[in-house]
Amino acid sequence: MTNSTRYWMKTSLAYVLLLGGSAVMLIPFFWMLSTSLKESYQVFTTPIKWIPDPIKWSNYVTTFTSLPFGRWFNNTLIITVASIIGAVVSCILVSYGFARFRARGRNVLFILTLATMMLPDTVTLIPKFYLFSQFGWVNTYYPLIVPLFFGKAYFIFLLRQFFMSIPTDFEEAAKIDGASTFGILWRVILPLTLPAIVTITIFQFNDSWKDLLQPILYLSKPDLYTLTLGINFFKSENDVQWNYLMAASFVTMLPSLFFYFIGQKYFVESITLTGMKG
DSSP: HHHHEEEEEEHHHHHHHHHHHHHHHHHHHHHHHHTTTGGGGGTTOOSOOOSSOOOOOOHHHHHHTTTHHHHHHHHHHHHHHHHHHHHHHHHHHHHHHHOOEEEEEHHHHOOOOHGGGOOOOHHHHHHHHHHHHHTOTTOOOOOOGGGGGGGHHHHHHHHHHHHHHHHHHHHHHHHHTOOOOOHHIIIIHHHHHHHHHHHHHHHHHHHHHHHHHHHHOOOOOOOOOOHHHHHHHTTTTTTOHHHHHHHHHHHHHHHHHHHHHHHHHHHHHHHHHTTTTO
């Protein structure tokens, strides 16, 4: 067996395994899409009817008109956009300080920042809820937005590693031209850090868009519901219509897929270039 034949067989086997694994992972997605286009009596038929007959595109219209989908969408969009702004701005400033500034105790502070990643979110739920309730922030969006303006440990780590991979020659040249620290960060560093910024934007978008736990804790007024909370409320009804529920879930999932496919080039580049430098 020649080397070319052996290489062709290995490559073919790898593609077969990847395609098979992808098909298995996509089965729930296809079931959700198929269910969203079925009549209610076809949802749990045995065997599963993968292709609806007839195809009920009107399920989507009914879902959007019977639920305050537009209000939930606007609420979720407000929280998501504000969270992205807070996370990106705060993490850029903190990680740039860790990467470039020389100060006593810098490494200790960085280790403490990373140590917060070992705390499960469930451990801090009660203390945070008590704190925010004392602030009077229950039934507001503040608990879902304000903490992001104080940074996230993983994003800080990712950006710090990316900043350290950028040669300091660019900054020294900018200093010679009279640029300030913020000028260097804005005009020199950020354009070179675009892949990492896109990556944390995708991560934060996904976290805020699909978050259910925190809205359940802090939002009890229907006018303030997010998409995930509204759909969960709809699911908890006794006579839930699964075809309508799957239609709402499918539409809610689309923005995450859209932003990932738009930014996947930068996402892969960021993970590849960051490595373990530093």
